[in-house]
């Protein structure tokens with residue numbers, strides 16, 4: 001499982017923490033051996049021996065403590081590296097990879113599973129330190145009495161086998177538990193996204209709670225509880241075996257001289273500590289194994305990177321203004337959804353000239369937004385190509401090409417900050433013109449609030465669009481949420497102004513009252529462009 005983690009950068013830390021752990025374990029075993037010798041009367045416990053004993057104890061505590069600190073640092077660094085790597089992958093992967101699993105598939109992994117990684121480092125640290133102490137104890141036991149140690153050996157093998165089997169069963173349970181947790185998260189999302197609807201629909205609310213949330217939560221409890229029970233059961237069996245062995249030793253006092261017998265039992269009892277520690281951490285390791293596998297599966301979804309998608313701020317991101325963008329024979333096939341006819345776009349041949357206003361119209365589901373996504377380079381066409389002033393957009397140049405556009409989608413995301421020049425008198429004029437000045441202002445490039453009505457939020461997005469100053473502006477049903485006054489201002493004043501300043505304006509619209517504003521009207525039907533009329 002560890003091969004899925006970025007261990008190379010933390011290798012020195014890992015080695016240092018293991019070394020400290022070994023030193024600490026060695027110190028602990030030496031402390032025990034010293035106690036054994038003092039109890040046996042073989043060592044006179046004078047001031048010198050007391051100082052040596054304290055030195056050893058300090059050695060042991062410092063080694064284990066330092067190992068814990070380094071292990072924690074290792075865990076935190078690995079977790080941070082995984083978080084950064086996942087964010088980088090999500091930002092640079094093709095859009096389809098983000099949209100495919102859906103937020104309920106992504107978020108539990110990004111939250112819960114990634115958090116488990118720091119636990120795994122601690123668990124591994126604790127297990128390795130405990131294993132070190134246990135091995136040291138066993139060597140000491142073998143040195144005390146090889147015969148008794150050989151008696152102990154089969155018990156250790158049986159205990160180990162029981163643990164191995166329990167771990168197997170436990171991990172299966174953890175997988176089932178995580179799958180149930182994913183379902184629970186999906187239900188939480190429904191509760192949050194559909195909060196208003198659920199207040200208004202008592203039957204649906206009760207059904208979601210009774211038949212979806214409760215069963216999923218119970219399933220998580222049951223399968224995870226059962227998995228942990230396997231570990232606990234195996235641990236209890238191991239302890240029982242140890243006590244059975246101690247009973248055996250105590251009932252055969254002739255097997256060892258009395259003083260050695262005391263040391264042997266003392267060490268055996270002490271051995272229970274590190275063994276318990278290991279057993280306690282095995283479920284953590286089991287859960288972490290499931291979490292790391294899930295992170296690896298998620299990472300695998302984002303293995304295809306779009307080339308040249310940079311994550312550093314370029315000093316000047318202003319793209320060159322193109323005179324002509326052309327779509328030549330563009331097609332796209334959506335993956336078929338069960339029970340529905342397959343939907344394809346194109347082939348589409350279309351050009352956009354600098355400074356023109358183009359309306360894309362058509363019935364619901366005719367493919368207007370899909371056409372826009374293809375134009376924006378958000379979906380890769382199956383066939384055909386896009387050219388900018390005659391130069392084809394390639395896989396390598398697609399991200400540069402996208403920087404030509406600013407788009408307000410119908411289901412847009414409103415960022416709280418604007419482009420850097422969003423300030424001054426020009427901003428005040430726009431806020432005033434869009435009747436937002438009394439509601440919102442900009443402080444340090446950030447809107448003072450975005451808690452506004454849907455129409456106002458769209459107007460705020462329009463302010464951002466205007467200050468972003470991209471050569472091509474795309475509006476997907478922007479006016480649908482506006483009152484008649486703003487709708488008129490948008491179509492009859494703002495769009496012509498933007499075009500007059502040299503922007504190409506592409507508008508998806510159902511507002512046939514304003515179709516006359518367009519220089520060209522493109523009509524979509526069932527994924528095909530059936531008409532392109534110049535005004």
Ligand SMILES: Nc1ncnc2c1ncn2[C@@H]1O[C@H](COP(=O)(O)OP(=O)(O)OP(=O)(O)O)[C@@H](O)[C@H]1O
Nearest residue numbers: 334335337343362363364365366367368369370371
């Ligand atoms: N993610 C998707 N997976 C599969 N098919 C899809 C997906 N998105 C869209 N489609 C298909 O594409 C068709 C056109 O969708 P699109 O959003 O482009 O239509 P539209 O013309 O913008 O509609 P509206 O006017 O309702 O916004 C849909 O009817 C659907 O069959």
